[in-house]
Amino acid sequence: MGARLRILVLLTIAALLAGAVWTRLAYWQVFRHVQLSAQAQAQYHELVPLPAMRGVVFDRNLTQLVVNTTVYSAFVSPDQVTAADRDRVASGLASVLGVDKTKSLQTLVSGSKFAYVLRRFPKAKADQLRALKLPGVGLEEETQRSYLPGIASGSSLAANLLGFVTYDGQGQRGIEQYYQKQLAGTAGYISSYRDLANREIVLGTHTHQDPVNGSDLVLSLDANVQYQAEQALADGIKYAKAESGSVLIMDPTTGGIVAWADYPSYNANNFNHTDPTLFQDNVSSYMYEPGSVMKVVTLSGAINQGVITPDTVINDPGYLNVGGYRIYDWDRRNHGNINYTFVLERSLNVGAMKAMQAEGHAAFYSYLKGFGLTQPSGIDVAGETYVPLPSQGQMSDSQYATTSFGQGIGVNMVQMLSAVNVVANGGKYAPPHVVERIGTSINPLVLAPQRQVITPATAQEMTVMMEAVVQHGSGYTSRVKGFTLNQAAKTGTSQIPVNGQYTQDVWASFVGFLPANHPKFTMLVVVRKPHAPGSDTNWTLNDGYITAGPIWQKIAQSIVVDWRITPG
């Protein structure tokens, strides 16, 4: 065998060995890279999160509506509890935390390294547990949102407006969800690497990021009014034996929401033991047909177009034929020659349809748009629902006719109240909002110019008509002592359609503002499916002026007192 061949053999062995090693290298470094990196990181990389403090929420008077509280969770390390101590530990846990003793004993015998005993209990219990000095038992601090108590033990104040926060810090529903980003802030962290002796490695890889705490929110809400509204609503709903009801109150000049009440409601402090259907907020995520409340919009538009005046006389035989349908007034009576003030007072559908026909479909549609009924209100609360209206050309004659008195059109309460508020705000549309300030910056909606929908003169004329509703018409149930001659209102009752057929169930509503000459608030009350006493024989007893009006009156009364509003 020649020298060259002998050397070649050696080189071949080297090459084969190198090939084997390289295959192995590629396997570890490329094929297993992700998995091995993760395993290696788990062994020496430590990421300590620095949680950001969630912003709190204030009402307009800086009453704190939600507080961050510290709660405690108890855990046990069974492997650190000697057999002799087990019984003492288990009975200690049972006496302070009320957990099942035999279950605790089972956990202790298991010899595992970590187990929660009980999570999220108050500081008092934590202090008691600490005093016992049980071996192997530890406490962990966690933060929790605490909301103000509501009218009853089962509810917290403005629960449907505020929403709640899950244990992992996610805002759910309402303000907590809508402003999640601003409230939550940005969590920080300490990232460090450890050597085998668990000493920190400080060469370059150490990074530290401070948390940025969340912003506090200041709402336009008034906690006192909110409380009164919730109380009056609950009473009213119980009296009317209704399925549910809601109250929405707005500051007429700014569009800021003063109260946002739902009944039934829930306790946000106990959200994880609450039937999720109760989380539903009926103010912005429930579509209803506004009924006669819509006549305020219809007649305002027609007056603003100059096609009618409050004194224009029309003939109302109790019905009108439109697009092949005969549409009746609610009472199906022949009212003869009447003016539009009377139409509004008695809430006559024929009048509303004639006003709409007088201005024409295009103008009517443009007022629907102007009053904000063709687009979502944009309210800064999570979960607003909205059903788009068909385009102007797609709506049939009969649909225009029914829309003029609030049937066949779906709105949410925020949209409807904002529309009626145009009249209270001198003809300008004030964009509805709940949050006035985020941290130190003012909600730009508050500062934005408001669009003029109808002239101040039209608004004034409509206000007078709505005052007549209180003085002579269906609004008498809402009369507030001392403001009888200075409050504006409109009732609404619409049958609830099921599968395209109207049923005997109704949405009863009442809208109004006070004082009429210089409104301090605009309020809309909606009662869903009332079954008022006596309504089984006379279903008109479920009407807005019977069921929603008194609720409106009660709340208005308390606002007048609370805000020291004087007549005149």
Added chain:
Amino acid sequence: MSSSASTSRHPDRLLMFTTVLLCGAGLVMVTSASVAFSYTQHQSAFYYAERQAAWMAIGFAGLFLLGRVDYRKLRPLAPAGAVAAALLMLLVLVPHLGVTVNGARRWFDAGALGTFQPSELGKLAFVFFIAHWVDRNAAHLGDIRKGLVPFAAMLAGVLVLLMLERDLGTSIVIVGIFLSAYWAGGGRFRHMVLLVGGLGLAFVAVTLLEPYRFARLTNFKNPFADPLGAGFQSTQAIFGLGSGGLFGVGIGHSVEKYGWLPEAHTDFIFAIVGEETGLIGTTLIMLGFLFFAVRGYLAALRAPDRFGVCLATGITTWIAFEALMNMATVTNTLPIAGVPLPFFSYGGTAVATTLAASGVLLSVARFGSGSGFGHKNTRRDETSDSWRRDRWAPLSGARRRARVSR
């Protein structure tokens, strides 16, 4: 490339260049890998880096010196050198003279330079001696009594010495040096088989005798079975390699070197190379050693005499196979043997003697001709490229055997 005539006196610049590059990379990596350990042990992040650099300087001095001197002039020193090395290796076992680390006594205290390991010097001494012996006994190398038995006895003697120092790693390298020189010098194939078989049996015996070696072997099968115990070192090495991925975490950014990977700056430095420079870095270094092997074996082929052939083969095998064995260990391709990575692993004596050996290799390359010892008459003006072509040339095996083996 030294494509000049048969009387070439140019140094092999490529071999030289490869050696310098590997040393440079090695110094960078030993600095990076040792900072943490160095700081905790000596309150100076560069304690080991400084010593490695100093020994490397000594090594390069040796390399330039030995590279210029004709290796044949050193041949008379071979027997005395081997005896001296063997004596030093014995002396280190004497209590109080040697330094014990991790239960093994292999070092002398070398003052400011750290420690001195005679067995590393032994590699250089024995490669000279075995090349000398093979050349002198070339005529009856094929004879069992005159060739194989004395050879096996010498090898066994050295191995016994090394086993007394509990130095399995050096033993494996010494076996490589002896066998490759014997093979290149004309050793018979069936004798090689006998030797390898005998050594294999001895290896098994030694492994079964020492519990920690047996543990290494069982652990080799699955280091993740006991990641905190016997498999700790392998597991950490694999974590290091795996974390590096394709491009590495960047030089200096290894976390494994912070106490996680034992022997991060010595035997397991290749894992830190993998972590910091990724597959790109490990591949380049492997290619560097392979290229070193090609140039080294080429020098052996071009050597003017049998002594040169055996010497160059022994040195090349020593450095190249030591590197590959080390990489195989780190990548869990082979069980842990305790072999350092030449030019990279911290170890003063090792880096100095490895560089000195490279100097001898350069000397063989310099004083060798374009056509090697085996082709003196047939191939006068060969170039290195033609050597590659010759692999396919229809040469009679019998003729070549007649020339070299007998």
